[in-house]
Amino acid sequence: MLLIYCPYCEEERSELEFRHGGDAHIARPANIADITDEAFQDYFFLRDNPKGLIFERWRHIHGCGRFFNAARDTVSDRFFASYKAGEPKPDLPGVAPASEKTVETYEATEGNAQ
Amino acid sequence: MSGANRIAGQGRLTPARTARFTFDGVSYEALAGDTVASALIANGVHLVGRSFKYHRPRGILSAGAEEPNALVDVARDAARRQPNVRATVQEVFDGMKVESQNRWPSLSFDIGGINDFFSPFFAAGFYYKTFMWPKAAWEKLYEPFIRRAAGLGVAPTEADPDHYASRYAYCDVLVVGAGVAGLSAALAAAEAGARVILCDEQPEAGGALHFDTSVTIDGKPGYDWAQATAARLAAMENVTVLSRTTAFGYYNHNFVGLAERVTDHLARPDRKLPRERLWQVRAKRVILATGSIERHMVFANNDRPGIMLASAARTYLNHFGVAVGRKVGVYTANDSAYEAAFDLKRAGVTVAAIVDSRDKPGEAVLAEARKLGIEVLTGHSVVNTKGHRRVSSMSVARNGGGAARWIAVDALLMSAGWTPSVHLFSQSRGKVAYDAASGRFLPGTYAQDCLSVGSCNGTDGLQATIEEALAAGELMARATGNEGGAKVELSGENAFEWSGGMAGAGEGAGVDTTVKAFVDFQHDVCAKDIRLAVREGMHSIEHIKRFTTTGMATDQGKLSNIHGLAIASEVLNREIPKIGLTTFRAPYTPVTFGTLISHSRGELFDPARKTPMHAWEEAHGAVFEDVGNWKRAWYYPRAGETMHDAVNRECRTVREAAGVFDASTLGKIEVVGPDAATFLNLMYTNAWDTLKPGRCRYGIMLREDGFVYDDGVVGRLAEDRFHVTTTTGGAPRVMHHMEDYLQTEFPHLKVWLTSTTEQWAVIAVQGPKAREIIAPLVEGIDLSNEAFPHMSVREGKICGVPTRLFRMSFTGEAGYEVNVPADYGQAVLEAIWARAEPLGACAYGTETMHVLRAEKGYIIVGQDTDGTVTPYDAGVGWAVSKKKTDFVGIRGLKRPDLVKEGRKQLVGLLTKDPTVVLEEGAQIVADPNQPKPMTMLGHVTSSYWSENCGRSIALALVAGGQARMGQTLYVPMPDRTIAVEVSDMVFIDKEGGRLNG
C-alpha cells in the first residue's frame, strides 16, 4: 500500500485515503465542441502507459478532497514529487524519462538476477 | 519426567509445569513452553507425517518456521481446528489434540506409501505428462485422485468461532527479528529516542541464542542477555515489543504486515482475547534482522525421521532439555554442526561420528572434537541411510568412491551451512547479489528505506554483528529525526567462529545417480527432479521452480532454494549468479484468513445503511432489498399476500388514491455560489441559467464520451443555490465527477459542492390524494396548482420542522417529495401516514416505484442504460440543449458511431399475449427461424406486470428501435419464442394530465 504525499495536507497519508485519477497534464480543449475526431481521440482515449516516470492525477478524496498531481515511477512505485493541480510539471533532476521499450518478459520486470 | 528423552538439568523449561496433549489419540506429557515437536521428541516420537507426493514417513527436520515436514492438524475443539500447523512452532497447551496428516489408514501404515514404489511415475512434471490423456479423465479421475493422494491437511468445515483484531501502527524504526542483531539494533534506536516496534516470531527473544549456549554478551549467557534486553525495551515508552509475531509481508513504502498469535498457545484463553492480531505497520525505516536458516545436506534417503538440522538438535537440547537420540551421527560441511555434537556429548549422548565432507574443517572445532573423544571422518560423506519409521543407520564412505560402511545411529544431524534469510528484503523489491566468496545471496541494491543487519546480511562473527546492528539502529533513529540518547555499547564472546558450507547434491547423489536425495521436503523434490527439469528444457530458474514445484507455496524456498540453484547450475554449466534466484513471495509463513479479514465479519463486514425511516418501515411489515449498501423497503405485504399481490395492490392504490414512499437514498448535492448555474450548464446537457428560483428541471449528465452517466431532478432554491439529486447508486461517483471538473477544468468558477444525501429524509407522497394528505401539515407554502405547479420547489415547514418541499413525480401522478432534516424523518412520516392511511393510501416500496415509473416510460440510469447509451438512444434527447456551446459530452455526442443510423434505442415492448411477462436481459431478434447464431437486435431492460394496464409492459434497447414502431419482433427463450410488438415507452396517461392533478 502506497504512502502518498498530499501537497495540500503537507504530509504523507495512506493510499486508502486517495483515489487515482489517470494521467495528468491533459487539458480539456477550450473549443472541445469543434475539435476533429482525431483530436478528440487523442484527448480522451489514447494514453501512453509508460514504464518508468509517469505524471498522474490523484485525489485525496477521503482527506482534503483536493485533486493534485504526482510524478511516480511505475516500476518501483517511488514518488518523485507531488504538486498542486494547475502547477506545471516539476523539474526532476536525475530522473530519466520513461523508456519507450515495451517490457514483456518476466525476468525483465521481476527477476532478481544480478 | 515429561518424556523419556528429557535430560535432567538441561534446557530452560520448568519440570514441574506440565501439560497433557494427544497425538493421533495417544496422550503425552509435555512441559509448559514445549513446542509440539519438542514434546514429541521428548516422548520418543519422531514419525509425525507423510510426505506430500510419495507418502514417505517424515519426522521433524527443524526447530523453527522453516519446517517443511512436521505439519500437523491442531485442534482445541470441533470448531477450532487448524491444518498444516508447524509442529516446530506450535506451543503445546493442556488439552490440545494433534493429528498427523496425509496418511490413511494410519501414520505408521499409510496405503499411499505405495506411491513411493511407483515413484518413477511421479517424477518432476508428472502432472503435466501422465494425466494428459484422455482429456475427459482429468476432471473425473485424475484430479480427484491426485487431490486425495497428494495433499496436505484437510480444511475445517465449521465456521471459525474465534475473533481477530487489527491495528494500524506507525513507527520510526521497525526491527524484524529479536536475535542478537535485532535486539542490539532496537536498543540503539530506542535509546536514541526513536519510536520502535520490535517483533519476533518466537515466544521469547533470542533467535539463535535459543540453541547457541556458547555465546556471552556483556558477561551474561546470551539467552539471559536477550531476555533482559527484551524486558528493558518493553519497559520503554517509545518501544513496542511484539512476540509470537511474524512479519509476513513487506510491501510498498515500508508497509509491513505483522501477524501476532495471541491465544494459540493458551489452554483456556480469555474470550475477550482475539486469536490473532493483524498489525499494519508503516515504518519510516525498517531494520531486517531475520537471521539465517541452516541448510540440510542433500544425499540419498536424507528424509528419514530422526534426520534433522544440527542447530535444531541443539535447540531441542539446550532450550527444551530434550535429546534427539541416544546415539547420533553428524554429517556436515560446516563447523557449526560440531557444536551440536559437543553439546550432546557433554549431555551424555553418544556421538557415533562426525562425518565431514570437507578435507579441512576448522582447526578449533576439530581440536575440541578430539578433546571430547568424538570420531571425526573428514573427506567422508553419508551416502545412504536405513530405517523405516526412524533412521537406524548411516552409510559412510570416503569421498571419491571408497567402500561404504554402515554405522548404527538413531538420529542424524546435518548442516550444509547457513542461508541468509533475505525473504523480506526480496519482498521489499530489493535486489539480492551473489557473494561468490561465501556462496551466498546477500542484500544488494535496496529499493526501500531499510537495512539488513547480522547474519541475514551475511555478517559473520558475534561482535561484528553487534556493532553492525548498533550502528544501524542509531543511524535509522538519527535519520528519522531523533537526536537523544547515549551511545549503546555491547560486547559479545563466543566459543567458536564457524566456517565452511556447501550447496547442491553431496557424494552419491550426483549427476549420474537416481537416488532420492531430497532438496525440497515439502514438495518431495529430489536432486534428480531438478536435473530432469533441465534436461526437459527448463533453463530459467522460474521454469525449473514451476516444473518441479521446488520452493513453491508455503515453503518459499527457505531450505531448498540454494540447493536447487546449485544443482541446476551444475547441469546447466552456468554459474549460480547467471541463473538467478526466484522471487520470494509474501507471506513469509502462512497467515490465516481470519487475521487478514480481522473485524470485517458479520455485521461489520460491510456497512448496512438504513434510512431515517427504517424502523417505521420494519414495523409496517416492509420486505427490504439491498441497493448498494442501502437497505430499501421493497414492498409491504399484507397478511396472505405474495409479492406479486402486494405490488399489484400498491400500484393500483397509488394511482387510485395515493402512496407514501421512502426516497431518502437518492443522492443529493448542494451546489452553491454565484457561478452555480454556469457550472451546472457545463455538467448537464440541459440549460440551467433559464431555470427560475423555485422551479425544478430533469437533468441528464453525460461522460465526455457522450454516454449517459446519471440523471436526476435539480431544484433551484435561489440564484446561487441548487439542490441537485442523483441516482441512489450514483451519488458518490457523480460528486467525484463534478469535483473533478470543478477543480481541474473549471477552477475559475465560484461555486462549491456539498453532499447532502444524508442531511435530508425524503418522503414521496404520490397520487390523486397527495395534496389532501400533506396540506394540513404544511405551513407557509401555498400548495395550489397555480402557486406550486408541477416541477417546483418551496421552503417552508411541515409538522413544525423545516422542509424543502418538491412538487415532482416519478410515478406520473401528482405528487410531492417532502425533504426534512433526517432526524425528523420518522416523525414526519408518522404524521403523514396518520393522514394518508384513512384516505385509502398505502405505503409502497421500490418494486412498485419501478413498475409505476415504467408505466410512464421514465428510465432508470444503469438499468435501461448501460454506459453505451446516449440521451437520444434513451429517448430523452429533448433534454440536450441545442444552444449551449459547451457541456461535458458535447463533443462525444458527435462521434461517428454515436450519430450513425441503426443505433440501439429505447422503446416499449408489448407482448402479443398480454399475460406473458418478458425476462429482463432477454435478447430480441427479427426472425426467430434464422440459423444460429442469430442476429440479435437488442435486449429487454425493464419488464413488469402492470396491474394498472392490465397487461405486461417492457422497455428494451432495440437497434433502430424508434423506426420500428408497430413491428413484430421475437424474444427466443429456452422453452418458447415470444412475439412482441414495438411501442412507444409511455403506457399510461400519454398526455400527462395526471401530473397536474
Added chain:
Amino acid sequence: MADTALRLPPLGLRHGGSAAARVTPAAPATRLSLRAGPEALDALSAAFGLTLPTRPKGSALANGRHALWLGPDEWLLIDENEADLMAVAAGASALHSATDISHRNTAILVSGPAAAGAIASACPLDLGNAIFPVGAAARTVLGKIEIVLFRSGEEDYRVECWRSFAPYAFGLLSEGAEDAGL
C-alpha cells in the same frame, strides 16, 4: 396545526467499548459545511466568533463552537450549543458557501487511555502525539467508511460520520476499544 415532529437521532442511547476506551454517541449539534477562499476568512472568522484555521489538521474552538480544517477551502463547523449556524453564515457578506449538514453527520465520542488504540484498529492515520496532537482534525477513513476525526483532549476523540454509517462506525470502534483495552 400538527404537533411538532420529534427528533430521532441515528444511534439512540447506546454504549460500547471498554473501561479503557468508552464509546458513546455524542449529543446532537448543529453543523455547517463552510467553503470559502482566503479573501473571505477574516469576515467569516468575525461572523463565527473564532479564527478559522488555515493549517492542515488545524482546529479552533470558541464557546462550544468548533471549526475544523478539512481542506484548503473547507471547514466543518460544529456547534455543541445547537446555535443556528446557517443564520450566522447568512450574516457574513464575504463570498462563501454554507450548507447545513447538522443531520447528515452524527458523532461518536471515544474516550479513555486506550481511545487512540481503539481508533487505530480501523483508521490508517498516524495518531502519535507529535503527529496528531490535541486539537488536530482530519478527514480520513475508518474501515470502509469516511470519517472526520477530531482529537478534543489527551484521551478524547470525536468521530464524525454520515448518519447511515454510524452503526457500523459504532460497532467497529466498540470492537477496537475491546481489543485496545486488553
